[in-house]
Amino acid sequence: MYVGLIxxxxxxxxxxxxxxxxGYSLYVNDLNNEAVExxxxxxxxxxxxxxxxxKCDLVLxxxxxxxxxxxxxxxxxxxxxxxxxGSTFIDMSSINPVASQEIAAVLxxxxxxxxxxxxxxGEPKAIDGTLSFMVGGKQEVFDRFKPVLETMGSSVVRxxxxxxxxxxKLANQIIVALNLAxxxxxxxxxxxxxVDPRLVFDAIRGGLAGxxxxxxxxxxxxxxxxxxxxxIDLHIKDLDNAIDCAHEIGAPVPxxxxxxxxxxxLHFDGRGQDDHSGISNYYAKISxxxxx
Ligand code: NAD
Numbered sequence: 001m002y003v004g005l006i007x008x009x010x011x012x013x014x015x016x017x018x019x020x021x022x023g024y025s026l027y028v029n030d031l032n033n034e035a036v037e038x039x040x041x042x043x044x045x046x047x048x049x050x051x052x053x054x055k056c057d058l059v060l061x062x063x064x065x066x067x068x069x070x071x072x073x074x075x076x077x078x079x080x081x082x083x084x085x086g087s088t089f090i091d092m093s094s095i096n097p098v099a100s101q102e103i104a105a106v107l108x109x110x111x112x113x114x115x116x117x118x119x120x121x122g123e124p125k126a127i128d129g130t131l132s133f134m135v136g137g138k139q140e141v142f143d144r145f146k147p148v149l150e151t152m153g154s155s156v157v158r159x160x161x162x163x164x165x166x167x168x169k170l171a172n173q174i175i176v177a178l179n180l181a182x183x184x185x186x187x188x189x190x191x192x193x194x195v196d197p198r199l200v201f202d203a204i205r206g207g208l209a210g211x212x213x214x215x216x217x218x219x220x221x222x223x224x225x226x227x228x229x230x231x232i233d234l235h236i237k238d239l240d241n242a243i244d245c246a247h248e249i250g251a252p253v254p255x256x257x258x259x260x261x262x263x264x265x266l267h268f269d270g271r272g273q274d275d276h277s278g279i280s281n282y283y284a285k286i287s288x289x290x291x292x
Contacts, residue, residue, distance in 0.1 A: 007064075020044060027051065065096075091117065113138065118165050130154040136163050225275075266281060269281075
């Protein structure tokens with residue numbers, strides 16, 4: 001099977017390397033030539049979007065958001081124009097579930113199947129091949145391509161029809177953002193009360209308040225290391241998608257809106273490219289106290 005992957009950023013690059021390790025013939029494309037060269041050195045072939053559409057039985061994307069996925073697939077001379085009926089498209093980017101459904105509807109008219117399969121786990125798990133995939137789409141398409149996703153992830157769960165993967169991802173992103181804000185708020189309080197945040201972290205991480213988010217991000221907050229990881233600007237994008245989706249269906253998201261405002265504030269302070277653990281800098285700004 002020939003596989004194409006478009007989008008070789010923080011996540012796409014290690015995912016490409018795991019596909020190569022698993023023995024797939026991989027064609028890659030990105031606007032960033034350095035990223036393409038790195039993956040070609042690891043064994044892939046560089047290809048235009050047209051070549052990927054023409055040659056590949058399976059096209060994968062790992063792009064920032066809905067507009068990029070729509071443009072790459074459905075834009076003028078987009079990849080879909082060149083794909084064969086019977087081929088498959090799996091979008092692994094985190095995008096608006098409504099956009100996934102719109103793209104799938106257009107592809108379906110061309111006889112192309114689609115899954116939306118966003119991931120959680122970040123760069124370290126992309127490198128280890130232990131990402132968690134949340135998948136939407138037809139059961140038989142899922143069954144056929146699950147082994148491909150398992151070369152990049154240790155958990156691959158079908159959550160429903162097309163769009164269900166990205167709806168699940170929105171839930172994931174709400175929980176991560178609110179958890180980061182809760183950690184920032186709580187640890188700022190302990191620091192201002194003269195109780196060492198490092199000792200508080202050690203004391204509570206194994207209890208009910210502990211979480212994967214706390215374990216992964218508190219060391220970064222304590223070291224004041226905000227190298228991404230997952231950028232604040234990308235998390236703003238996810239919360240925008242969550243709020244849009246919630247407003248369309250009437251779901252209440254008051255806490256999400258509040259944390260999104262904190263992230264917007266950091267974006268306008270020029271911190272959009274920081275890791276999302278940088279939410280703690282919002283609390284530093286309003287309290288005059290840094291946790292780390
Ligand atoms: P990134 O910004 O590092 O990478 C995106 C890549 O897409 C870049 O290399 C860019 O050059 C490329 N690109 C953009 N437009 C293109 C186009 N028209 N043609 C070809 N290439 C194009 O982003 P990332 O962190 O790798 O995230 C990718 C997706 O995965 C996002 O939807 C993000 O929300 C999601 N995600 C990221 C993480 C994380 O920790 N970084 C974790 C889970 C999910």
